[in-house]
Amino acid sequence: MIYSRNASRDASGATPDLPSVCVEHYQGAPLSFMTVIATERLRALAEVAAVIPTTTRTIKQFKRIGLPGAPWRFAVTTNGGNILDNGVPDTRWRSSLDAEVRSGGATLSQVNAELLSRIDDSWATKFRVADHLFNYLVVDMARQPADFLAEWDAWCRARGWSASQQGRKIYSMPDAVCKSRAVAEVRRRLQDSGELAPEARLLAAGDGALDAEMLRTADAAIRPRHGELEQLGWTSPNLTLTPSAGILAGVEILDWFLAGAAFATPEPVLS
Structure with missing residues (x-):
């Protein structure tokens, strides 16, 4: 839904000349953007669907971002x-997950x-630990050893973890930490509370390997x-592809969500 200036480019490498708004600042500087059209679409979606x-x-x-349509009853991070x-981390969910990772x-x-x-440090410029759950590297892709990711992933998979790369970031992730599991839990809670009908469909969007299971x-x-x-x-058999790349794809995804929400009772929507 949000894009840096570099990631905004379309398939031809051009940046669309569309009005946009900054939705994230970092260290006082603008970092991430949405088109004005996308902000309007997201607000409209939040009125008719359970957006997660x-x-x-x-x-x-996550809390650096000012997504239109907030506040959100639930969000899934890390x-x-x-x-x-309601903005407060669920300690029971996290405790059970930590125990599963340890075992x-x-x-x-x-x-x-x-x-x-x-x-x-000739090619790995940053090493970070995310919420005491997993780590990631920021790398110089031109200098990254060609066989590093495959070898590191093989080591991880033998030990209950996996490795994947998204642009300049390489993630090392425990198998128990998965978006689809957290989403299923949020969906269950919304259905148990009566906020979602049992037959409500689940719609999802994503672009990275860490999104694949959630999409599937x-x-x-x-x-x-x-x-x-x-x-x-x-x-995947359930998958639609956007016609466009870059920031224009964000609008197309939101239009797709809105079209899906128009044919059902409120649905959980993931982005």
């Missing part, structure tokens, strides 16, 4: 590691130590013509 912002960002990173209920293979400390032994398990899903899943050629 869902992101790999940490809680702190790739499913945290569920926010499922390598600990975060072990993964951190192994990863740090495999990288150097949704009743219907959409992804843009850019990002990691586009590079992988990833598809």
